[in-house]
Amino acid sequence: xxxxxxxxxxxxxxxxxxxxxxxxxxxxxxxxxxxxxxxxxxxxxxxxxxxxxxxxxxxxxxxxxxxxxxxxxxxx
Numbered sequence: 001x002x003x004x005x006x007x008x009x010x011x012x013x014x015x016x017x018x019x020x021x022x023x024x025x026x027x028x029x030x031x032x033x034x035x036x037x038x039x040x041x042x043x044x045x046x047x048x049x050x051x052x053x054x055x056x057x058x059x060x061x062x063x064x065x066x067x068x069x070x071x072x073x074x075x076x
Contacts, residue, residue, distance in 0.1 A: 007026055007027075008026065009024035009025055009026055009061075010024065010025065010026070010027060010030060011023070011024045012024075012025070012030065014044065014045050014048045015045050016045065016048060016049050016052050017049065021060070023048070023060055023061050023064065024061055025061055025064060025065065029064065029065055029068055032068045032071075032072065033047070033064055033067075033068055036067075036068065036071055048060070048064065051063050051064055051067050
C-alpha cells in the first residue's frame with residue numbers, strides 16, 4: 001500500500017553541474033519526476049540538469065512541474 005500523497009511541498013537536494021541545490025515539490029510531482037527519470041534511464045539529477053538547461057527565466061521547481069505535466073499530457 002502506497003503512503004498518502006502530501007499536498008505540501010517537500011524539499012529534496014539535487015546536484016546540478018556539481019553544485020547542490022534544493023527543490024520543493026509536492027509528493028505527486030516527486031513521484032512522477034522519479035518515474036520519468038527511471039523510465040528514461042536517468043538519475044533525477046541528470047533529468048533535473050536537462051530541465052535546468054532549458055528552463056529560461058522560471059524557477060527550477062516550476063520548470064520541473066511543467067515538464068512533468070507536459071510529459072503526462074503527451075502520454076494521454
